[in-house]
Amino acid sequence: MLNFFITWGVAILVTLSFFVYVIVVAAQEGLHSKLALKEYPKKGQIAIISVMILVLLAMMSAVITRLAELS
């Protein structure tokens, strides 16, 4: 059961992260008016970077937990 949740958890996190990546890059280049960032944002990017690092750390922990369990 744990394996199931970790597997799907990682898959969902990876997929969400990829969408976040696409949206943020598109926003940076002004392709999405509501999300468009200014040329030199002061707080927005830092906040996004912080969140993404936390998400990535969570993903890494999940992967390592899963592998440790299986190995």
Added chain:
Amino acid sequence: MTATTKPFAATDPLVKATVWGALISSLALQALVWWAPGGTVGLALASIFALLATGPGIAARLFPANRALFTAIFPAISISILLIVTLAQVLTGLWAPRLSAGIIGALGLAFSAIWIRQNMSAEAETPADASDHDTVATASASKARAIVAAIAFIPLIGALICWFAAVARIDLDAVGARGLIEVLPWQYFMAIGLIALAVAILLSRPASKATSIIVWVAGALFATIITITVNVSDGGAIMNTAYVHVGFAEAINARGALVLGTDARFSWPAFFTAVAVLADWAGEPDTLNLAVAWPAVLMSLYLPAVFVITRSITGSTRTGQLAMFLFVAANWGQQDYFSPQSIALLLFLSITAVIFHEMATTSAVPTAPADASVLAKLTFALRRTPPLPDGWTSARFLRVEAVLLLLATALIVQHQLTPVALILMLFGWALTGRTRHRWLWLGATVVFIAWFAFGAYDWWTGHLQILIDGLGKPSQALSSGLSSRVRGNPDYAKLQMLRIAWSGFFGLLGLLGWLLVRSRVSRATTAIAVLAPASLVLGQSYGGEVVLRVFLYASPILVALTAAAIVAVARRAKLTAAPVTAVGLVILLTAVGVVGATARGVNVAFERTPKDVLQASRFLLATAPSGARIRPLATEGALRIARLNELRHPDAVAVPDGQPQPTALQALLAQDPEYVFLTSTRENYEWIINGSPRNWYRQIAQQLVDTGKFKVIWSSEHVTIVAKLNAAGNPLADDTGVPPVQVPTPQPQGSEQTQPQAEPESRPQAQ
């Protein structure tokens, strides 16, 4: 020099021609698959079509007027698409090389046809970026440059002739602990000198498009001479791991699936799926012949990216051209052999070249106020997003981002270590606000984690402890990468020191160049490009190779800075007159070539693969029954070109505590092998590294025969195969109760020294 500035850049003629080549290749590929001529011709055509089909149409859309950048990136795009398409096929159970050819052909046709259609209707509507500054020269200047290019071609032809003569005369059997340098004939050095002369003629004049192609040709010839002299002379590839990779590709094509649970490399299999498809298109059963020319081709493909990186850092075309030659000579680690890492380096270099180019062509990057505190400057850098490169639109930038992510994805699914170096570098640049690709590290990391968790599952689940144990032990990584290499024969140890010193030379001059160079590409940017890969030593020893890989990934930056340092020192010493520059370049490039050849050739005595070793291995693979124990299957790559998992290396026999260590013969007999494959190259390894007597293997073969339990079944110049006899006194393969596996049996070629030995009395004579 007369030049004009153009608001819109016309498409480069070479770009146009290459896109037309892509269109033709996409169609010709289908004909090749139907024809399947086999042999070297088939493999060469398959490789050329694969390289040309899909990349040019995309690269031309990104960089239509920048010849160097276009040339740096289109092979990487073509290869990436091939890697991803073939990997997707094998993972989805749809393995069908003809389908791969159809997909690649359709994509190539679409990309090139769309680009041609758009550019036929709207010629020269592409905004120029800032480095599309290859000047439009006057007619008289163009004519003068064409004459210079023609003159430079003469020594290049001479160099080629000298090299052929050197290859014909070289006696590789005489290579000992001093490596290749001790057997190189004078024609070899003459060839290097003539290339240096041609380059000196070209670089002592102002750079132009007319001469740039000749400089690249000189670089490719230089790469050929430095990287594949031994391969061509032997008829077999150096680094016998290349043959293990040949076997992996053969296994995938034969099974239509990955062979999981066998080797860690199957967890990053895209290289093997791609070359398996190439072999199938060519109508060739394996990729053996690709391995011989592979290092020269790959090194030649690296050169445009090295040029772009150096030109971006220094702002100088000629310094960029000089750096190409330094790069060839600097990389003695031979990671350009037939392997996933050779392709990984191409993708890594292409991504790096594009980003460096963008940095060099972005003006008005905001900087923190000079009087700001260090913390304020760091915060400012963290928040900074550089503007678009000059002349670019957001749409163009997004297309480039998508292509870079494609290259990163291909890199991630075919090699373990290189993506980590790339992600660290991208992250470093994003944190310091140096690149507008601020999120590419994130995109690459997401793909990396996805592959790590699901694609490379087979390896990581079994090796997690190794991964964790290696973390945070840089001294272990450095020890296994440096000090443990300096051992064995005193002459050999000195040459290993030379290799380290040669890398140190580029490190020191690179540091000098880093201090001297002033350009749009900041010092922080180049420092990150070196430090990011260097930080890998904190993670893993990577089987004792991490130091080599660190140097490999840092080398494009180091040679760029070294070239910049050499040019800066020459200018400060006022050695800028054309004749002085020309003489200096001849001396410099000849010296660099000789030292590079020496450093690269240190291990030739035991890394080469003579042709009869391949013939003997084919003979054994065609006759040994399934499950046969062959020593040393684990270390002899030539024995692994086919029949993966069918044959095995005998298990080690433990010596009980308190018992004396057995002799080599006793240990061998205790392992009870059915075949013993004794090569002069492995014997050289034992002699040079472990101090064993020369001709030791001949003695072992004789001793095995003297036991009455073994018989020599093959004896040639570099190989002796000894087979165990059954109760009836026959080798295992001759036992009618054990039918041999039906494997295509190539006949040993008819040289006098290469004959299967049918009778024990024809056993080899000790030399």
